[in-house]
Amino acid sequence: MTKSIQILIWLSVAVLGALALGTIALHRGEQINAMWLVLAAACTYAWGYRFYSKFISAKILALDAQRATPAERLDDGRDFVPTNKWVVFGHHFAAIAGPGPLVGPVLAAQFGYLPGTIWILIGAVFAGCVQDFVILLFSVRRDGKSLTEMAREEIGVVGGFVAYAAVISIIVILLGVASLIVVNALKASPWGVFTIAMTIPIALLMGLYLRRLRPGKVLEVSALGFVLVMAAIWGGQWVSQNAAVAPWFTLTASTLAIIIIVYGFAASALPVWLLLAPRDYLSTFVKLGTIGLLAVGIVALRPTLHMPSLTRFVDGSGPIFAGSIFPFAFITIACGAISGFHSLISSGTTPKLIRREPETRMVGYGAMMAESMVAIMAMIAACVLQPGTYFAINSPAGVVGQAPEAAAATISGWGFPVTAVGMHALAQAVGEQTLFNRTGGAPAFAVGMANIFSSSLGGQAVMAIWYHFAIMFEALFILTVLDAGTRVGRFMVQDALGHVWKPLGRTSWYPSILATSALIVGAWGSFLWQGVKDPLGGINSLWPLFGISNQLLATVALCVATTIIIKMGKARYSLVTLVPLSWLVAVTFTASWQKMFNPNPRIGFLAHARQLASSATASHAVSRLIFNDRLDAAVTGVLVCMVALVLMESVFLWISVLSGRMPARVREAPFVATRFATEEQG
Amino acid sequence: MNLPERQSKSSSTAAAELCSAKSFDFAQGRLTRASVPRWFFSATRLLLSTLREIFDETAYARFLAQHETSSCPRTYSAFLREQEGIKARRPKCC
Numbered sequence: 001m002t003k004s005i006q007i008l009i010w011l012s013v014a015v016l017g018a019l020a021l022g023t024i025a026l027h028r029g030e031q032i033n034a035m036w037l038v039l040a041a042a043c044t045y046a047w048g049y050r051f052y053s054k055f056i057s058a059k060i061l062a063l064d065a066q067r068a069t070p071a072e073r074l075d076d077g078r079d080f081v082p083t084n085k086w087v088v089f090g091h092h093f094a095a096i097a098g099p100g101p102l103v104g105p106v107l108a109a110q111f112g113y114l115p116g117t118i119w120i121l122i123g124a125v126f127a128g129c130v131q132d133f134v135i136l137l138f139s140v141r142r143d144g145k146s147l148t149e150m151a152r153e154e155i156g157v158v159g160g161f162v163a164y165a166a167v168i169s170i171i172v173i174l175l176g177v178a179s180l181i182v183v184n185a186l187k188a189s190p191w192g193v194f195t196i197a198m199t200i201p202i203a204l205l206m207g208l209y210l211r212r213l214r215p216g217k218v219l220e221v222s223a224l225g226f227v228l229v230m231a232a233i234w235g236g237q238w239v240s241q242n243a244a245v246a247p248w249f250t251l252t253a254s255t256l257a258i259i260i261i262v263y264g265f266a267a268s269a270l271p272v273w274l275l276l277a278p279r280d281y282l283s284t285f286v287k288l289g290t291i292g293l294l295a296v297g298i299v300a301l302r303p304t305l306h307m308p309s310l311t312r313f314v315d316g317s318g319p320i321f322a323g324s325i326f327p328f329a330f331i332t333i334a335c336g337a338i339s340g341f342h343s344l345i346s347s348g349t350t351p352k353l354i355r356r357e358p359e360t361r362m363v364g365y366g367a368m369m370a371e372s373m374v375a376i377m378a379m380i381a382a383c384v385l386q387p388g389t390y391f392a393i394n395s396p397a398g399v400v401g402q403a404p405e406a407a408a409a410t411i412s413g414w415g416f417p418v419t420a421v422g423m424h425a426l427a428q429a430v431g432e433q434t435l436f437n438r439t440g441g442a443p444a445f446a447v448g449m450a451n452i453f454s455s456s457l458g459g460q461a462v463m464a465i466w467y468h469f470a471i472m473f474e475a476l477f478i479l480t481v482l483d484a485g486t487r488v489g490r491f492m493v494q495d496a497l498g499h500v501w502k503p504l505g506r507t508s509w510y511p512s513i514l515a516t517s518a519l520i521v522g523a524w525g526s527f528l529w530q531g532v533k534d535p536l537g538g539i540n541s542l543w544p545l546f547g548i549s550n551q552l553l554a555t556v557a558l559c560v561a562t563t564i565i566i567k568m569g570k571a572r573y574s575l576v577t578l579v580p581l582s583w584l585v586a587v588t589f590t591a592s593w594q595k596m597f598n599p600n601p602r603i604g605f606l607a608h609a610r611q612l613a614s615s616a617t618a619s620h621a622v623s624r625l626i627f628n629d630r631l632d633a634a635v636t637g638v639l640v641c642m643v644a645l646v647l648m649e650s651v652f653l654w655i656s657v658l659s660g661r662m663p664a665r666v667r668e669a670p671f672v673a674t675r676f677a678t679e680e681q682g
Numbered sequence: 683m684n685l686p687e688r689q690s691k692s693s694s695t696a697a698a699e700l701c702s703a704k705s706f707d708f709a710q711g712r713l714t715r716a717s718v719p720r721w722f723f724s725a726t727r728l729l730l731s732t733l734r735e736i737f738d739e740t741a742y743a744r745f746l747a748q749h750e751t752s753s754c755p756r757t758y759s760a761f762l763r764e765q766e767g768i769k770a771r772r773p774k775c776c
Contacts, residue, residue: 077744079768083735090732096775171773215758218737219730277762277769281737288736341775349772484774491771507767 017043100335123337176527331547336375340553381448388418396537
């Protein structure tokens with residue numbers, strides 16, 4: 001292709017992207033088609049990948065096709081394996097994509113589709129993709145070292161400790177919030193509970209099939225499991241309509257919370273590979289299928305967005321979570337724009353599979369773009385709903401009222417008409433008793449997805465099936481994250497306690513397993529319990545806390561990246577990581593400050609505690625809520641202080657290196673020439 | 683290649699050539715292997731190998747090769763035991 005044609009193509013992409021962005025940004029008061037969002041995203045990602053990631057590859061990282069990667073040098077056929085780039089891409093994407101990019105944009109849609117969409121696009125191209133890419137490459141050049149190890153080596157002891165503490169905190173808060181989403185999706189839903197309960201015998205069956213009949217044929221058994229899960233969804237309809245059976249599966253939020261806490265402890269403490277491994281495979285299968293299905297559905301059906309571009313809640317008075325666009329939109333949407341958690345994957349399994357250095361660009365930068373596209377699809381799924389319906393599902397009873405009529409009147413009063421009768425009809429259509437106050441994002445996403453598909457595939461008759469398919473997908477995946485997360489947390493605590501007393505570090509010593517499992521489950525279980533008992537639905541306080549801790553980890557990752565770039569002698573290009581770092585510092589520190597000290601009780605933890613303390617009703621429940629508020633404020637404060645320490649240590653280091661007081665020495669593995677280059681040439 | 687010669691071929695000859703190339707079985711009215719573009723097979727192979735990697739099937743194949751053994755319930759159990767330690771330390775994003 002000649003250069004002039006290439007220029008013409010990229011100019012066309014730019015013009016098309018600008019047109020799409022202009023359309024979504026400038027339309028006020030009229031509905032637009034979802035394809036404008038898809039087009040804007042596709043063009044932005046194409047430009048970002050073609051030009052920005054190439055600039056980073058060439059000018060900063062200087063990707064070297066002649067340099068052997070750890071997968072080649074340390075190939076052990078187990079952890080380190082040179083793997084095809086597309087295979088690594090799929091593997092990496094499957095590890096970074098979870099319910100986060102689906103839930104965050106749904107919650108942030110309370111501001112309208114515009115703020116979230118802009119943040120997802122700009123955040124991904126200039127921050128999230130960059131973070132994943134550079135951390136992956138730096139880990140590849142350090143024999144696949146983890147973020148915490150790189151922070152300790154490149155920044156200092158404080159950096160390493162804070163990264164470790166941030167990881168543990170995020171895991172705990174994430175698991176608390178994720179399990180709360182499951183509870184809110186499944187409470188008073190016999191259909192959903194039955195479907196999820198059925199995944200246990202299905203997984204056991206899969207385990208037996210794998211172990212006895214066809215050892216290792218995971219793909220085959222996962223397809224079989226998927227068929228059985230679909231049958232369970234179908235059977236759930238019968239359960240929900242059967243007066244004798246339905247009450248067994250109709251559970252309150254508290255009961256569900258207890259079941260999930262017990263399940264989490266069992267998953268961590270018992271060698272239940274028979275259940276957990278097949279369920280992990282099943283959930284990955286369902287996840288990849290659902291994301292693919294949603295993408296095809298949106299492109300094929302091109303739904304119209306009913307949510308306005310900006311709602312009245314940009315002032316911070318939103319019912320789903322309180323707080324203004326800055327900083328709360330930027331911590332609510334993490335995984336779709338930038339997520340610190342990704343840096344753990346980029347410095348975990350993936351660097352040990354990369355075959356050639358230049359492939360880090362496609363895997364690191366490219367997979368995050370795909371994840372960002374998933375977030376755009378979630379935004380579309382939320383915004384195709386009528387705004388009144390969206391707010392009725394997502395608003396907690398503490399804000400809009402318990403009774404359907406009262407909730408409908410409050411929401412209609414905001415200018416988003418909805419009726420109790422209409423919501424009841426919708427609940428009936430999706431096979432639920434009610435859709436009011438179903439906070440957490442998952443039910444709204446499920447209704448949106450069902451809405452998109454039912455307009456074509458099967459019509460209104462199968463809307464309930466689509467809804468429960470989406471609910472099952474989110475609940476199944478979150479439960480898998482819960483299993484894996486609790487175990488990862490347990491191992492990390494055991495590693496740390498092993499330094500204090502050696503037997504505690506032994507992963508096969510049962511007293512240690514039980515004690516550390518109880519510690520981790522108790523930590524996230526308390527957050528879950530707090531969320532269940534909170535009249536504001538829990539998500540109001542816990543999701544921002546999760547967002548803050550996740551973005552603080554991204555701050556640590558970008559500190560590590562900036563430090564290495566400066567030490568490489570590329571300080572003039574350090575703005576590439578310094579700008580997103582500065583933005584995240586501004587966002588997370590502002591959000592943390594507001595969550596702790598804002599005088600509005602719906603935003604500030606301490607103000608809420610003061611309001612409760614001054615209220616006339618003094619009971620055990622109120623004391624518990626006050627304690628929870630103070631605990632949340634303390635957790636936020638500790639996290640911010642730790643990250644401030646890393647930041648100060650990093651800045652001190654940068655000044656020392658740039659002023660020549662400290663030698664700029666990076667700790668890369670020595671250069672070894674790759675044999676793949678000669679093999680390819682020969 | 684002789685261009686004038688090619689141009690002189692009738693459309694029926696061209697169709698016969700297509701048939702002889704087994705691109706489309708006119709008699710049976712179905713697609714054959716040669717009619718499907720090569721990229722389709724490569725893409726399918728790639729997709730399957732990605733799924734096999736994600737679902738640990740390739741890891742199991744590597745395990746079998748490393749231990750020079752064949753697949754059976756006992757070796758699969760040994761593989762699962764080895765994998766448990768690795769998988770348990772592998773974080774999954776939200």
